[in-house]
Amino acid sequence: MSAESTAESNSAEDNVAGEPAGSDVVRIFDTTLRDGEQSPGCSMNTAEKLEVAKALVDLGVDVIEAGFPIASPGDFEAVQKIAQKFGDQTTICGLARCRPEDIDRAAEAVRDAELKRIHVFLATSAIHREFKLKMDKDEIVRRAVEGVQRAKESCEDIEFSPEDAARTELDFLCEVVEKAIDAGATTVNIPDTVGYATPAQYRQVIETLRQRVPNIERAIISTHCHNDLGLAVANSLAAVEAGARQIECTVNGIGERAGNAALEEIVMAIRTRFDHYGVRTNIDTPKLCSISRLVCTVTGQSVQRNKAIVGRNAFAHEAGIHQHGILQERSTYEIMRAEDVGYVGTNLVLGKHSGRHAFRDRVAALGHSLDPGAFEQVFADFITLADKKKEVYDSDIVALIEDRIGVVEERWQVVSFHTSAGSGSIPTATIELKDADGEIHCDAATGDGPIDAVFNTLERIIGIEARLDSFEVRSVSRGKDALGEVNVRLAALGRDYHGKGVSTDIIEAGMKAYLKALNAADAEKASGRQIAEAAQPARGV
Ligand SMILES: CC(=O)SCCNC(=O)CCNC(=O)[C@H](O)C(C)(C)COP(=O)(O)OP(=O)(O)OC[C@H]1O[C@@H](n2cnc3c(N)ncnc32)[C@H](O)[C@@H]1OP(=O)(O)O
Numbered sequence: 001m002s003a004e005s006t007a008e009s010n011s012a013e014d015n016v017a018g019e020p021a022g023s024d025v026v027r028i029f030d031t032t033l034r035d036g037e038q039s040p041g042c043s044m045n046t047a048e049k050l051e052v053a054k055a056l057v058d059l060g061v062d063v064i065e066a067g068f069p070i071a072s073p074g075d076f077e078a079v080q081k082i083a084q085k086f087g088d089q090t091t092i093c094g095l096a097r098c099r100p101e102d103i104d105r106a107a108e109a110v111r112d113a114e115l116k117r118i119h120v121f122l123a124t125s126a127i128h129r130e131f132k133l134k135m136d137k138d139e140i141v142r143r144a145v146e147g148v149q150r151a152k153e154s155c156e157d158i159e160f161s162p163e164d165a166a167r168t169e170l171d172f173l174c175e176v177v178e179k180a181i182d183a184g185a186t187t188v189n190i191p192d193t194v195g196y197a198t199p200a201q202y203r204q205v206i207e208t209l210r211q212r213v214p215n216i217e218r219a220i221i222s223t224h225c226h227n228d229l230g231l232a233v234a235n236s237l238a239a240v241e242a243g244a245r246q247i248e249c250t251v252n253g254i255g256e257r258a259g260n261a262a263l264e265e266i267v268m269a270i271r272t273r274f275d276h277y278g279v280r281t282n283i284d285t286p287k288l289c290s291i292s293r294l295v296c297t298v299t300g301q302s303v304q305r306n307k308a309i310v311g312r313n314a315f316a317h318e319a320g321i322h323q324h325g326i327l328q329e330r331s332t333y334e335i336m337r338a339e340d341v342g343y344v345g346t347n348l349v350l351g352k353h354s355g356r357h358a359f360r361d362r363v364a365a366l367g368h369s370l371d372p373g374a375f376e377q378v379f380a381d382f383i384t385l386a387d388k389k390k391e392v393y394d395s396d397i398v399a400l401i402e403d404r405i406g407v408v409e410e411r412w413q414v415v416s417f418h419t420s421a422g423s424g425s426i427p428t429a430t431i432e433l434k435d436a437d438g439e440i441h442c443d444a445a446t447g448d449g450p451i452d453a454v455f456n457t458l459e460r461i462i463g464i465e466a467r468l469d470s471f472e473v474r475s476v477s478r479g480k481d482a483l484g485e486v487n488v489r490l491a492a493l494g495r496d497y498h499g500k501g502v503s504t505d506i507i508e509a510g511m512k513a514y515l516k517a518l519n520a521a522d523a524e525k526a527s528g529r530q531i532a533e534a535a536q537p538a539r540g541v
């Protein structure tokens with residue numbers, strides 16, 4: 001039976017969210033930009049968040065939790081811009097504590113979205129009540145109800161989360177959920193905040209809510225599972241078996257501590273095991289790998305090679321017996337097709353004589369849509385690369401696209417560079433950079449090796465001292481002339497920055513990566529200067 005035919009056979013009884021009760025659609029609520037961003041080292045700027053939001057819309061997620069607007073002006077701005085830009089295509093959600101100021105700020109941030117949601121949360125477990133919130137059960141219920149009611153004044157679509165639900169006494173959880181629905185919640189999310197649940201136990205929590213909460217059919221039951229014991233995906237799927245119809249998850253499973261349930265794993269488990277779950281999602285699965293790589297690029301955090309669905313080895317077969325089986329019949333060792341998740345292999349592609357039409361087709365087939373300006377830049381990079389390299393692969397094109405992602409304003413650009421190194425000589429770099437006003441700055445420095453010398457020279461010209469925390473280099477495709485990709489992470493001006501660069505010359509790739517990170521630091525330094533200047537009383541008036 002196809003997913004579509006099952007969808008048609010649903011019961012017609014509607015809940016207040018307009019979804020048929022017992023619907024076979026599992027909504028994907030993506031929280032990469034909120035819980036994912038809470039992961040150490042994963043913070044993103046507004047331009048990067050907009051880039052990820054666009055990819056999430058293209059992927060087909062049902063809800064984007066774009067941030068926690070009260071947390072900072074930057075968070076507010078990102079949620080507001082995402083709401084303005086994408087709020088007519090998918091639901092944009094802002095998170096709020098059960099506090100009037102949080103709820104009003106979240107309401108303001110999502111106001112311009114046609115499809116909007118406010119997500120209010122309050123912890124309900126005994127540990128959180130006693131030690132964190134210092135509230136008794138009555139106060140929790142009162143604050144939860146007041147929070148939902150206040151949110152309801154500015155938005156129809158309200159989600160309520162009893163934080164740490166999986167460790168909450170079941171009787172009390174049922175009471176809070178019932179009152180939150182009566183107050184107007186259209187989705188009730190049951191978080192396993194600390195990743196403590198097991199699949200059987202979590203399944204039982206959802207079943208109990210469905211049996212004991214009299215108004216439960218008026219809301220969608222949602223999951224939000226953390227991965228502290230590596231059970232986030234298994235727990236989310238167990239909840240689907242029990243009737244949950246929204247899953248909160250993040251791309252690559254990033255998030256607080258060990259992370260959240262990984263979106264790509266949830267989606268492919270539901271799709272691949274339709275025979276078991278009998279439900280479907282709205283996700284365009286061939287875009288899974290490209291969004292995974294996008295999130296790696298903007299956060300500077302790569303996924304491990306053996307990561308399910310999106311890891312480099314997810315469809316690689318090394319052992320002879322497996323290769324033999326695959327050659328006879330693919331399904332002997334593969335339960336899904338690489339093309340169904342947009343896995344980028346090493347297909348030989350285009351050459352320097354290829355035109356824009358063929359290149360645009362290939363970019364689309366790789367799961368990317370570029371605006372005309374970015375397309376022209378990537379096409380120019382491709383022609384330059386095809387001139388240098390005998391064979392250009394899909395993975396090279398992906399690297400070129402990602403090299404352009406998140407590049408908003410490059411305050412400093414390379415005009416030329418030269419390095420010298422070798423035994424018996426002192427490694428030296430000489431670099432010319434152009435600043436935002438077009439002025440050329442040239443300097444030279446030495447280092448422990450040519451890369452160190454390049455980094456020291458960049459710091460001297462830009463005037464920012466940085467500490468290099470990590471430097472990773474990998475080959476993007478095969479062959480000695482392969483593109484090298486360098487990822488750096490550095491600390492400067494009290495913050496962490498990361499950058500990625502690609503080139504067939506790994507010294508140049510390292511320079512591009514370090515410059516991207518220093519450009520981001522310098523942009524923040526400049527905006528800090530502007531704020532400080534604006535705060536000064538005007539002089540000479
Ligand atoms: C499980 C989750 O992922 S929840 C989301 C977590 N995300 C974040 O925390 C985002 C980043 N956080 C922040 O920027 C800040 O913590 C802020 C702006 C939200 C709050 O900052 P502050 O006002 O300085 O408070 P601080 O974070 O130190 O303490 C939290 C306060 O909120 C209260 N609180 C926590 N959760 C809730 C809630 N759901 N509803 C109402 N109050 C709550 C705490 O009891 C504490 O109150 P107190 O200040 O009266 O003691």
Ligand SMILES: CC(C)C(=O)C(=O)O
Nearest residue numbers: 121161163164191193
């Ligand atoms: C705000 C809630 C849903 C949360 O992030 C958690 O409980 O982990």
